[in-house]
Amino acid sequence: NLDSGSTLWRLGTLPPALLAFDGYVHTIDSKWHVSGLGYRPDVDQQTLEEAAVLHFSGPAKPWLQIGFPELKPLWSRHLNFSNEFIRSCGFME
Numbered sequence: 001n002l003d004s005g006s007t008l009w010r011l012g013t014l015p016p017a018l019l020a021f022d023g024y025v026h027t028i029d030s031k032w033h034v035s036g037l038g039y040r041p042d043v044d045q046q047t048l049e050e051a052a053v054l055h056f057s058g059p060a061k062p063w064l065q066i067g068f069p070e071l072k073p074l075w076s077r078h079l080n081f082s083n084e085f086i087r088s089c090g091f092m093e
Helices: 014-020 045-050 072-076 084-088
Strands: none
Touching: none
16 A cells, blocks of 8 residues: 555555455344444443443543543553552543
8 A cells, every 4th residue: 555656545554454354254243342432432331331441532532631531530540559650641530
């Protein structure tokens, strides 16, 4: 892609992976993987609790000041606040 002089896809791994795994990928229940949490804070609590994967795709990452306050606890509960470095970063419990 980089050396061809044309752009087949924007840089990243998803398009090549889709080509490589064509025919080997199966649909999963959308409740298993909740994505787009950096775009939308309006996901109901039950969906968030039942999801196996929470994907904070989008600009409002929970570790940034622009993160949605109602979603920050989903991420911060996994931080080790007894760690001096984590405490110095200014994340709120």
